[in-house]
Amino acid sequence: MARFLFLAIAALGLLAALGTVLARDLVRAGLHLVAFFFCVACLFVVLEAEFLAAAQVLIYIGAVAILLMFGIMLTRNAAGGEADLSGGWRVPAILAGLAVFAALAFGINNTVSPAGAGPWARVVERPALEPADAAWKAERSRAIDDMPRVVGEQFMTRYALAFELAGLLLTAALVGAVALAREDEAADSVAEPEPGAEARPPVATSPRPSTTTAP
């Protein structure tokens, strides 16, 4: 049953991923991506990690996908027709995808299983949680009952470096976004004379002189 579920979900996920790459329409591609994220969440549920599934839906569907759609709507003619999405970037994109795949395969292949749990590639029947005699079984039962806490502890201890790196990346993205937005704003405030604007240093890149007089 579990294996059948896994195969079905994985097949759907692969189909959705293919759809993301092959769709001619940006919004459709985004929708396929949503379907793919949802399949990943389903896989988390099959693995008894429902906190991760909820987080996956919350972050990837609730936030990333919606921002993606918002971005599409703000940058393109939203009702516009089809577009060639990859263009000249096809080869670099394939290379990047293969690189990510290789990194993931390497990481998963070298992952360290808990003592007594067996390697990831071996097919084992999932043992019952009760009675929890083995130490790793007790840990698994704790992880299922109190997953947010366990995930948080792991983030702060074992995966602290990755966690901090991700945080750094996001901060950099945020600062970059603010910088882009500020540039527009600075250009605006020069073009529009207002009290206090003279105190600011003039922006050299402004295309318009700041001496426009208000009527």
Place this chain on the structure above:
Amino acid sequence: MDVGTALIAQSHRVDLSLSTAIVWALWLFVGFAGVFPGIVAYMVWLERKVAARFQDRIGPNRVGPFGLLQPIADAIKLIIKESIVPRPADGLIHLIAPVLVLVSAFLSLAVVPFAVGLAPIDPPSGLVYLIAVSSVGPLGIFLAGWSSRNKYSLLGAMRAVAQLVSYEIPQVLSTIPVALWAGSLSLVTIFDHQATFGWNAFNPPGFLAFVIFLIAGAAEVNRTPFDIPEAESEIIAGYHTEYSGMRFGLFFLAEYLSVFVVGCVATVLFLGGGAPLPFSAFPRNLIDGSLGGLVAANAILLTVFLLKVLLFIFVMFWVRATLPRMRIDRLMNFAWKYLVPLCLLNILLAAAWFEVVVRPGRVVASRWATGMIVLGMLTAGAVQLVFRVNRRLAAAAPIDADWPTVGSRAARAGR
């Protein structure tokens, strides 16, 4: 305290046996396909009656006594009406969008503990689940607006996404104190926690969180004064302009269902679920293992729960009948400059309340009184601070700076 985990339906671990399947099937066919749509139908009737009273009218009174059969007539009308899809619309997405919105509203109900043992499921991270499934709704709204190929729909969708994404943040942040005090994300544990420590809305940080949750909740379900995504007078109903027949009915159902969900979640998180009295185990101490005790306790819990939800629903109707629609820039300002800083301050206050009152593990009268007085003053100070800083910022800006300027930079430069 242990009552909540004594029943199968509220255990974190679900065994996929036949009895679980029967319970879930009952929930699915009786609850989700029968009772909840029925509640929605009569909420619409209630809203029409309440709004009519506020406007000095009578409201629906033709179909059945007091117009009680009106919702049924409306439902039949919606179902048999022709569903018109505009020719340029993206057919499949046009169909999926209302379904996504409705599914999001229905899924949120799956973790609400209506009474002891009456929660469809109780995942250990129920609160995250709730936030996750309710964040799918904006996607459906966006797709509805986008797939209609109508500029009003698209405008409505843009407004909807901007508003819903902004108000999701204070809504989520305002639930953090609750999770902090209960030490768990499971709604059943939060419900149990309030039996010992009093309702969460009845302490200063909890009250602030409760108010923020209600405001953000009203914005999340697009009720007036936050209904700019579907402003009838500006963008002719926004994202569902191009929907008719039962597809429109699905949006309608989802909207009222979301109102019900917000009421349920606020009741569970802040008003002690179905408990009629704070600091009392009253209906739960009827549960002594016998079937009669369980039924009696659950009847009381369920009645009180539904009465509390009805109160929330009434307040939403009341606000809708009273307040005009907000302007979009003020709406965004309110979320980002008032609610989010208040939520962040409130998390600090909630931590202080946790240390003072919750840490000992039971309610100590002296500590509780200290916490109420000190944190009450601190909370009032935090609200004062945020409002004062915002006033000062607004006063420093030039007059009309908050007025939305439409047009190019050149037009503004020439002003």
